[in-house]
Amino acid sequence: MKNKIAFVFPGQGAQYVGMGRELYDNYHEVKELFEKADEILGRNITSICFEGPEDELKKTENTQPAILLVSVAAMMVLEKHGIYPDMVAGLSLGEYAALVAANSISFEDALPLVMKRGQFMQQAVPLGQGMMAAVLGLEREKVEECCRLASDAGVVEPANYNCPGQIVISGHVAAVEKACAIAKEMGAKRTVPLAVSAPFHCSLLKPAGEALEKELDKIHIKDPEIPVVSNVEALPVRDAAHIRKLLVQQVSSPVRWEDSIRYMIKQGIEVFVEVGPGKVLTGFLKKISSEVKVKGYNVEDLKSLESTLKELGGTM
Template structure:
């Protein structure tokens, strides 16, 4: 959403494996090693824009990454990124592979230009797949069609028009959970994205989401904003998508990551391929516990969190979650150079 560290960047030796609950818990780390402990976070759907890689021009690894994605999907991903149109870029089935490609291309540019590996990585929703690719757990050529399949499965899990999402601003997490419980008489509605303090996204049946928005406003929410999405992402209504993902992932090779990856659904670091797959399966229909992910990084001794990929959403959330964390967003060659200077100066 940092002096140089080695590629191995330390490791986690004690972890309390947690499940999503009303009483969030994190886990304990020893020192990660190195003088500057920085993390990379990768954005999810919503940060895309036409021309988002144009500033990198003909950077060899960026061009190579985009071509690899095009080959994997048999589609001109480079043209879609550079020229759009926006309506096509914003289709979920295009957005997910495109965002993975763009963020990973920028990460590869960082490494190619001399940037060291981060101590820890994480990604918001779709961004978790980018984090796993950056950590060497997923091969990029496998991840691109995987996230397209994920997009298709999530999009079709609930008939269009039956689901919805909304952002609730100005209420604490427990109050939002209580709002959802009260609104559940109209259908399923759940807190699904804990993005920052007093910024929670809810999802579920459209009528229940609308009722929750009304209740939230009555309880003092500053805003309750319906989101322009066509599916209730990360709600339990997407269980069919999780089931499809489980079957698909059974045939995808996952390796032990070389960098610790904090997952969304448990706020945990797991190294075993089977457990990595399981977390991805549950994430489709489980809450994104982003606040806790960033807090876990700080607890691990991370001092800087750098967002790697289009947009600057996660960099903004980091400041709201923990004002003591430094960081920036790497979105173009200029910002990449700035972060390189920060890292090299330590």
């Protein structure tokens, strides 16, 4: 009996200059996908992925389509080799790649949509007014309490429940800094400010969600063909109307990644493949699944593809 496989897709922050290059050079389908992406966006996203410069790739409106493009390219290669998912999920932006994987949103619609999503998220809060920070080594209830205690200094809320001992908070600069100071007093190992351009996944981003809703109304969304575990509910979303609603909420709601992975493990998923740039989600998986036997792999270049196919019995 074959193992049940989940594909998980990375979010913003996983990007690096050169990502996707080896797959592009070795698979004509990937080359065609990149050429199509340049055409759809009316900008040379291929060159931004491969050559940068890093500052250009880090712009949210470039980062989001670039990561989506590389993630879908890696998925196409896996499927070409006979590896298909039973379930999918994606961290924040990665949820769009998951919806493409489930044939719920077309790649042609998802790509310009995430570019606009990036622009809306960037515009929602003026530069320098918001920030995000990772709180390490503190239980979730205590992190929530830190945010409550610091809320007199502005908006500060949990943004990402990544894995045990790593929760990201988001909001106004003064409030996030105050929450970090309280977290240290409560016993956090450390707090790490994140190099992001806006305070994602908190209520300050509601205007971005409203702008995104208008764009979502213009595209065709189908019921997913395989379960897509949503960030907002950490449960499968089964119909197109609910997907629209959750994608709007997702921009300003916390990403329940740890809960999503635990749900998938309970459903019998034994193998998680991180599809796209980086290995951040594979690192989270190790911390989430320390008591159960699941395997994590990643596919972003030829070496990682080869070792994953070898383990999963795909055809090379």
